[in-house]
Amino acid sequence: MGYMCDFCGDQRSMVYCRSDAACLCLSCDRNVHSANALSKRHSRTLACERCSSQPAVVKCAEERVSLCQNCDWIGHAHSTSASTHKRQTINCYSGCPSAAELSSIWSFVLNTSSVGESTCEQEMGLRSIASSSARNTLGAAENTISQNMPSTKVNDVSDNDRSGAWVGNSSTPQLSSAPCALGPLAGSTNLPLPKLCCPGSKDPAVCEDDIYEDLNMDEVDLNIENYEELFGVALSHSEELLENGGIDSLFGTKNMSGADSNCQGAVAAEGLSVGVASAIQPACSNAASADSLMISKREPILCLTGTQGHTISFSGLTGESSAGDYQDCGASSMFLMGEPPWCPPGPESFFPSVSRSNAVMRYKEKKKSRKFEKTVRYASRKARADVRKRVQGRFVKTGDA
DNA sequence: TTTCTCATTTCGGCCACAGCGAAGA
DNA sequence: TATCTTCGCTGTGGCCGAAATGAGA
Numbered sequence: 193m194g195y196m197c198d199f200c201g202d203q204r205s206m207v208y209c210r211s212d213a214a215c216l217c218l219s220c221d222r223n224v225h226s227a228n229a230l231s232k233r234h235s236r237t238l239a240c241e242r243c244s245s246q247p248a249v250v251k252c253a254e255e256r257v258s259l260c261q262n263c264d265w266i267g268h269a270h271s272t273s274a275s276t277h278k279r280q281t282i283n284c285y286s287g288c289p290s291a292a293e294l295s296s297i298w299s300f301v302l303n304t305s306s307v308g309e310s311t312c313e314q315e316m317g318l319r320s321i322a323s324s325s326a327r328n329t330l331g332a333a334e335n336t337i338s339q340n341m342p343s344t345k346v347n348d349v350s351d352n353d354r355s356g357a358w359v360g361n362s363s364t365p366q367l368s369s370a371p372c373a374l375g376p377l378a379g380s381t382n383l384p385l386p387k388l389c390c391p392g393s394k395d396p397a398v399c400e401d402d403i404y405e406d407l408n409m410d411e412v413d414l415n416i417e418n419y420e421e422l423f424g425v426a427l428s429h430s431e432e433l434l435e436n437g438g439i440d441s442l443f444g445t446k447n448m449s450g451a452d453s454n455c456q457g458a459v460a461a462e463g464l465s466v467g468v469a470s471a472i473q474p475a476c477s478n479a480a481s482a483d484s485l486m487i488s489k490r491e492p493i494l495c496l497t498g499t500q501g502h503t504i505s506f507s508g509l510t511g512e513s514s515a516g517d518y519q520d521c522g523a524s525s526m527f528l529m530g531e532p533p534w535c536p537p538g539p540e541s542f543f544p545s546v547s548r549s550n551a552v553m554r555y556k557e558k559k560k561s562r563k564f565e566k567t568v569r570y571a572s573r574k575a576r577a578d579v580r581k582r583v584q585g586r587f588v589k590t591g592d593a
Numbered sequence: 594t595t596t597c598t599c600a601t602t603t604c605g606g607c608c609a610c611a612g613c614g615a616a617g618a
Numbered sequence: 619t620a621t622c623t624t625c626g627c628t629g630t631g632g633c634c635g636a637a638a639t640g641a642g643a
Contacts, residue, residue: 578630582632583608585608585634587609590609
């Protein structure tokens with residue numbers, strides 16, 4: 193890092209806000225994003241420690257740095273030795289999570305409190321910012337993985353790892369958490385397979401609908417106390433763990449690479465279904481906000497390690513994503529264009545055509561009725577514009593009649 | 594089934610000006 | 619180095635026209 197907070201300029205920046213395109217310290221992150229309900233929806237993640245201008249998507253265990261997609265690619269794809277580096281997905285978050293909740297999202301702090309306890313109740317308690325939708329959809333993804341890759345050993349983690357499977361890393365879904373994963377959403381569907389909420393999903397419309405239905409950040413009432421203090425301790429703890437080589441326990445999940453990697457089987461399997469693989473590791477699938485989930489759709493990032501330790505990366509789209517992009521393009525464009533370009537022409541029987549058309553109708557209706565609130569950044573300007581004289585909608589000079 | 598026409602919806606530009614930040618004195 | 623001044627840019631809302639979309643013949 194080393195870069196200063198874009199807001200206060202005093203503290204070291206730690207968090208990258210996609211919506212604001214800004215790097216913030218934790219304190220400013222809290223202040224800025226607790227201002228109103230809209231700002232609470234901003235999807236944030238750790239800032240890339242290399243370029244400090246992009247959101248980090250993975251954490252390299254060997255180099256001990258958080259890297260954005262680009263830096264990760266530059267640093268690992270071109271080097272045979274570096275390509276074997278163990279990397280962990282860094283999750284997004286939104287709202288104003290407490291330190292404990294952030295620790296759950298990133299799993300690099302206060303891990304001991306949850307180690308060894310993997311009950312649904314605890315996870316739900318920790319992840320209060322996570323919507324049931326996100327939880328369910330990921331759970332559905334797990335289920336799908338298990339069905340589509342029966343030969344792949346998905347559940348290959350210790351109890352300790354399991355505790356962080358949900359809260360810390362989306363790259364390695366855990367079948368063991370099926371009671372949690374198979375929530376009402378997945379269970380209520382009549383579709384042969386649970387819904388997926390990922391770029392490779394066969395029915396993004398369904399996903400987005402569910403996201404909007406189930407996500408209600410306004411209901412989240414989160415308070416942050418002793419933010420800096422907590423994180424100071426937490427970071428020290430994480431560094432200590434890193435020095436001890438306890439990357440697994442630090443992140444609470446399996447690594448992305450390695451001989452027993454969960455993803456390995458997926459890649460090794462011939463005719464890899466990218467869609468399914470995307471379900472394995474959406475960029476921010478653990479994020480609670482629709483924001484982040486949409487980002488996941490737009491930026492399907494795959495970093496899978498094959499049998500030779502080579503990393504295969506896919507990125508659907510590159511470049512900056514504006515706030516407007518998140519509004520709709522993420523899902524609708526993909527949806528309207530049919531199958532995502534990265535979807536292989538595999539079996540099309542994931543969803544019956546009737547269900548799909550129904551999903552199309554539901555999606556269109558919902559899209560029609562959806563309202564995107566406009567954020568007024570300067571109330572004073574708004575107040576002045578409201579009282580300013582106009583002619584045919586245009587402002588006129590004060591002196592003019 | 595395709596093509597054309599009309600109605601409806603969506604979206605971007607325009608306007609004045611206070612306020613903010615950068616640059617220079 | 620600190621303070622002040624100047625300049626340029628930003629954002630605000632309602633209306634209009636062009637473009638896109640949908641429905642019907």
